[in-house]
Amino acid sequence: ANYAEDTFQAINERLSYMKDVALFKAQKGAPVEDVERERVVLDKAKEEAAGHGVDPTSVSDFFSAQISAAKAIQFRYRADWLSDADALKQSARDLQAEVRPALLKLGDAIIIAIADKLKNEGPFTDAERDLFNDTLTIENLSQRDKDMIFQALKQIRLQQ
Numbered sequence: 001a002n003y004a005e006d007t008f009q010a011i012n013e014r015l016s017y018m019k020d021v022a023l024f025k026a027q028k029g030a031p032v033e034d035v036e037r038e039r040v041v042l043d044k045a046k047e048e049a050a051g052h053g054v055d056p057t058s059v060s061d062f063f064s065a066q067i068s069a070a071k072a073i074q075f076r077y078r079a080d081w082l083s084d085a086d087a088l089k090q091s092a093r094d095l096q097a098e099v100r101p102a103l104l105k106l107g108d109a110i111i112i113a114i115a116d117k118l119k120n121e122g123p124f125t126d127a128e129r130d131l132f133n134d135t136l137t138i139e140n141l142s143q144r145d146k147d148m149i150f151q152a153l154k155q156i157r158l159q160q
């Protein structure tokens with residue numbers, strides 16, 4: 001098993017939903033940022049981390065980085081769509097019924113992959129940075145966004 005690659009693919013899959021999230025919100029005239037929802041996502045991540053023997057605070061910090069990148073992707077789409085009315089006519093998956101439940105499931109999958117990586121090989125290091133950069137392929141995700149996520153990923157530890 002490639003524990004690092006499994007983790008990176010799950011992170012990439014989570015971010016692959018953000019174009020749809022941006023489209024749904026743009027069509028409703030809703031803001032990108034939803035602080036209340038972020039609290040739900042972070043609380044669930046901490047609970048899941050503790051259940052798998054991973055330090056909850058370090059996982060919460062990592063999820064904050066993923067959420068920042070998720071918002072950055074959405075803002076870039078929103079900016080592009082200001083001059084592309086046709087793009088807004090695409091159909092979007094329903095945020096509440098479909099996308100958010102999928103994001104919570106992926107969050108759990110990410111934490112399980114991280115727990116497996118840490119238990120078998122120890123923390124993430126710069127030895128995995130190239131694989132991380134190559135596995136994250138989402139449009140409108142910048143190199144700085146990737147660096148921020150990877151930095152937080154390297155800080156994650158198992159529980160004492």
Ligand SMILES: C=C(O[C@@H]1C=C(C(=O)O)C=C[C@H]1O)C(=O)O
Nearest residue numbers: 021032033034037038041067070
């Ligand atoms: C993905 C969403 O957009 C933003 C990013 C979130 C995330 O990455 O979990 C949560 C809330 C929003 O600030 C969402 O609204 O569900």
